[in-house]
Amino acid sequence: xxxxxxxxxxxxxxxxxxxxxxxxxxxxxxxxxxxxxxxxxxxxxxxxxxxxxxxxxxxxxxxxxxxxxxxxxxxxxxxxxxxxxxxxxxxxxxxxxxxxxxxxxxxxxxxxxxxxxxxxxxxxxxxxxxxxxxxxxxxxxxxxxxxxxxxxxxxxxxxxxxxxxxxxxxxxxxxxxxxxxxxxxxxxxxxxxxxxxxxxxxxxxxxxxxxxxxxxxxxxxxxxxxxxxxxxxxxxxxxxxxxxxxxxxxxx
Numbered sequence: 001x002x003x004x005x006x007x008x009x010x011x012x013x014x015x016x017x018x019x020x021x022x023x024x025x026x027x028x029x030x031x032x033x034x035x036x037x038x039x040x041x042x043x044x045x046x047x048x049x050x051x052x053x054x055x056x057x058x059x060x061x062x063x064x065x066x067x068x069x070x071x072x073x074x075x076x077x078x079x080x081x082x083x084x085x086x087x088x089x090x091x092x093x094x095x096x097x098x099x100x101x102x103x104x105x106x107x108x109x110x111x112x113x114x115x116x117x118x119x120x121x122x123x124x125x126x127x128x129x130x131x132x133x134x135x136x137x138x139x140x141x142x143x144x145x146x147x148x149x150x151x152x153x154x155x156x157x158x159x160x161x162x163x164x165x166x167x168x169x170x171x172x173x174x175x176x177x178x179x180x181x182x183x184x185x186x187x188x189x190x191x192x193x194x195x196x197x198x199x200x201x202x203x204x205x206x207x208x209x210x211x212x213x214x215x216x217x218x219x220x221x222x223x224x225x226x227x228x229x230x231x232x233x234x235x236x237x238x239x240x241x242x243x244x245x246x247x248x249x250x251x252x
Contacts, residue, residue, distance in 0.1 A: 122195045127154045128161055130169070130228075131191040135180045143170045152177050158218060158227075161192040162200040162250065166218055166225045173240065178230040181246055190226065190248050202226045202248035210243040224250035 120136045122129045127141040130152075143153040152171025159165030171178035184204055192200045202225075209232055210216060216229070226248045231240035 120193055122193055129193045132180050133183055139169055164224055166227055168227045171230050173230045173234050181230055181244060182234045184246055201251050203251050204246060204248045206247040208245050
């Protein structure tokens with residue numbers, strides 16, 4: 001074999017190997033093989049087998065040259081290097097029946113009735129009872145010094161509560177008598193409870209301060225009115241020089 005023929009043979013062999021390698025890469029790309037979790041020992045039988053055939057025919061001088069047939073015949077025999085055994089899972093999955101949780105029942109609570117302020121009762125021996133801003137004040141049937149030392153008194157010459165005219169009540173400015181008048185404002189209500197349980201409600205219309213005792217007098221006005229009078233200033237040591245007067249008109 002001449003040098004030229006040797007070179008041609010080597011070239012054909014290299015081309016055949018390159019084609020085989022290319023086909024190997026294409027096969028591995030289209031059929032990827034996942035590596036197992038545990039490494040295994042390489043096995044030559046697990047590698048795809050590549051068979052390369054280069055046919056030749058003699059030339060006229062007796063030197064073999066390639067024929068016009070395909071130069072390289074490549075056969076790839078794939079072998080699976082990592083056989084995988086698959087165990088089928090049960091075809092049926094148990095279903096646990098669940099009972100829907102019932103919605104909580106909402107019970108409407110009864111609405112509490114508004115608080116009712118109890119009507120004060122009139123103690124025995126008292127003319128009537130005043131209810132002023134939640135405070136109960138008993139009123140006796142006189143305005144003499146002994147009576148006023150114990151409790152406020154109703155002026156007998158004035159009208160009775162609920163009657164036409166002016167009902168006048170005197171009292172000291174201590175906390176058990178008429179000190180509550182300092183909290184009174186125009187528009188406040190004053191209830192007068194009679195011994196028989198009847199209640200008259202008066203609305204405060206005016207507050208005033210009298211400079212001297214001589215300024216005190218029973219006003220002549222039409223309608224049913226209530227006047228409450230005590231000493232002023234409320235916090236004064238000794239005999240207070242002025243008078244604090246509340247005027248209210250009956251509303252029912």
